Amino acid sequence: MGKLLYQGHGSYRIVSDKGTVIYVDPYAGEGYYLPADIVLVSHEHADHNQLILIHQKKDCVVLRPENIFVDGVYGSRTIEDIAIQAVPAYNDKHDRSKCVGYIIEVDGVKVYASGDTSCTDYMKHVLSREKIDYALLPIDGIFNMNPKEASACAEVLGAAHTIPIHMEPGALFDRKKAESFVTKSRLIMEPKEEIEL
Numbered sequence: 001m002g003k004l005l006y007q008g009h010g011s012y013r014i015v016s017d018k019g020t021v022i023y024v025d026p027y028a029g030e031g032y033y034l035p036a037d038i039v040l041v042s043h044e045h046a047d048h049n050q051l052i053l054i055h056q057k058k059d060c061v062v063l064r065p066e067n068i069f070v071d072g073v074y075g076s077r078t079i080e081d082i083a084i085q086a087v088p089a090y091n092d093k094h095d096r097s098k099c100v101g102y103i104i105e106v107d108g109v110k111v112y113a114s115g116d117t118s119c120t121d122y123m124k125h126v127l128s129r130e131k132i133d134y135a136l137l138p139i140d141g142i143f144n145m146n147p148k149e150a151s152a153c154a155e156v157l158g159a160a161h162t163i164p165i166h167m168e169p170g171a172l173f174d175r176k177k178a179e180s181f182v183t184k185s186r187l188i189m190e191p192k193e194e195i196e197l
Contacts (some may be wrong), residue, residue: 001016001017001195001196001197002014002016002017002106002109002196002197003015003108003112003195003196003197004017004134004194004195004197005031005192005193005194006029006163006165006190006191006192006193006194007028007029007030007031007032007170007191007192008023008028008029008172008173008191008192009027009028009029009031009047009165009166009167009170009173010024010027010028010042010047010048010115010138010165010166011023011025011026011027011028012025012113012118012165013031013032013102014104014106014111014197016080016082016107016150017083017107018080018081018083018108018178019038020038020079020080020082020106021034021035021036021037021038022036022037022038022082022104022106023036023038023039023040023041023054024038024039024040024102024104024136025040025042025045025047025049025112025113025115026039026041026048026049026050026051026053026054026106027047027048027049027050027089027170028047028136028172028191028194029191029192030191032053032054032055032193033107034047035054035055035056035057035060036054036055036056036060037055037057037059037060037061037079037080037082038060038061038062038063038079038080038084038112039051039054039056039060039061039062039066040063040065040084040104040113041062041063041064041065041099042062042065042089042099042100042102042103042113042114042115043064043065043089043094043098043099043100043115043116044065044102045116047163047170048115048116049064049108054057055066055148059112060110061077061079063077063084063086063102065086065098065100067087067096068084068086068100069097069100072101072178074086074087074161076090079105081103081107082104082106083104084102084103084104084105085102085103085136086100086101086102087099087100087101087102087103087112087122087126087127088100088101088117088120088122088183088184089114089115089116089117089120089187090117090118090119090120091116091118091143091144091145093116093143093144094115094116094117094143098117099115099116100118101113101114101115101117102115103127103130103132105118106195109133109197110130110131110133110134111132111133111134111135111136111197112127112130112132112134112135112136112157112159113136114135114136114137114138115138116138116143116144116166117138117144117145117152118144118145118149119145119149119152119153119156123153123156123157125154126158128156128157128158131159132153132158132159132160132196133159133160133161134159134160134162134187134197135154135157135159135161135162135163135185136162136163136165137150137154137162137163137164137165137181138150138164138165138166139152139164139165139166139167139177139178139180139181140166140167140168140169140177141168143166143169144166147164147177147180147181147182148180149166150164150181151181151183154181154183154185155183158185158186159185161185161187161188162183162185162186162187162188163187163188163189164177164178164181164182164188172191173190173191175188175190
């Protein structure tokens with residue numbers, strides 16, 4: 001069974017049952033000691049792309065908008081035992097042409113790594129039919145959705161579990177803000193907390 005470690009802010013690590021190590025938006029917290037097979041960068045803001053934190057295996061694959069969103073096409077990759085599909089991510093503070101989210105399939109479990117985004121038409125028309133197991137949504141209300149908007153977005157997505165992240169610019173975690181994100185699928189994770197997928 002795969003595991004997800006929330007590192008803080010918008011950063012987390014996924015390890016498959018086979019041991020494939022994936023880092024998403026490396027920047028915050030601890031837990032970077034496992035060498036990476038895959039690194040997913042949603043966009044090139046400094047709080048999402050700190051590859052210096054990670055020891056990459058020789059054949060590590062780093063996916064970022066420039067190589068997964070090419071000529072307006074959201075690409076997909078299968079690496080080891082992991083299937084990855086890039087999807088739209090954008091809002092007033094994040095250019096659609098330079099940002100992506102990811103659907104990551106790990107051991108039959110679908111994880112939606114939204115990146116920095118607000119609710120999109122793609123969520124309504126495509127992702128809501130994907131039967132997502134875990135969706136990680138930003139709730140800072142400054143660069144992304146606020147908790148109320150993210151709560152409405154969670155209802156649109158219909159994921160089995162929705163984890164609030166990216167709560168304050170640069171901060172690891174904000175319990176009060178996390179608790180103001182209200183949806184029946186809410187799962188609050190604190191930095192250093194790890195769950196089985």
